[in-house]
Amino acid sequence: MKFSKKLASLSIAGAIVLSGCTTINPYTGEQQTSSVAKGSAIGAIGGAVLGAATSNDKGKGALIGALGGAAVGGGIGYYMDVQEAKLRQQLQGSGVSVTRSGNNITLNMPNAITFATNSSTLKPGADKVLSSVVLVVKEYDKTRINILGYTDNTGSASYNKLLSDKRANAVGGYFLSHGTKYARLNEKGMGEANPIASNSTSKGRAENRRVEIVLTPM
Template identity: 55%
Template structure:
């Protein structure tokens, strides 16, 4: 049974178009769709073998591997396409696209999205958010969590409210672009989750941000 699983995983890697191009590093990398297929194949094979009779265990593993690969690869491929489209639309905008498994994070620095201590999106950033909305409408099988973050300067209560209002402004913008309200959730975290040191001006600038987290609606 182990040989069957390994053989199927190998064929998935060699026949499934296993590499994608990262426009930011200029390097090839294993696509998440391929990795999802391999993981799904192994998991599906284990289930197939466990639920089959002893004489049919090899056949059950193969069937399970095939179905697992289809499910795992389908989600990964969908998110691969969405990631590629977002990178294409947002290149040079200042928005970072970060991939983590089947999750995509869009990190929007506050200095390009909002003026200091303001919650109204800069007019100069509207075109970028419109591009984001176009991709989100095309790939509508994802949910969108919108998170506001601040640095630690000022009172905690003020920063909490500022982060909530900024996340709400981005959500309102996306809704006005036709994104369904049920797909979105806006939340503010204030200074609780810094990504850099608040001891330097450069670090505080990184911490003042809005992040969009995109995840598949069906796992």
């Protein structure tokens, strides 16, 4: 009997959070459950368990715990949801892709925008794109900015690693020079690792030459 009541409390907690939390994705037009709703649901269930365990009134304790857990669980997801939406708005038509994985946001900046072949000097046109990113990350300052440089497999692995380091540092330097705090930055050259296309074609190699900016919760 006690087990059934606990299950009922958890079901109620999940239903409270998820009801009405499906939205229309403004980019795909598809119905979806937002990250904040998913995070809230997880927090709600955890809160319900804790509330039921620590309260004399198990049902009431589970409900209070669920609502408190939902607020905490949804906080990070909501923060990243809004940041993602602003980045998509700022970068629309720029050639930079925005990808969401859990609470991580990845900006893929191809070399066509950022660097010339064998160069670690930012192109003049990169300023417009990077300034749009800086505008958002300065507003949402509770995220870490991980800057990863990548090359294709042309040339030696050691040269490619050095070039990717310089490119990551150049992008990081741009953020620093525009008021981003050093403590938020993590720069790393990845060389020819993690290709996203085949290096056997010129088109594939061009796709692999890129800088990824990965925003993660601090």
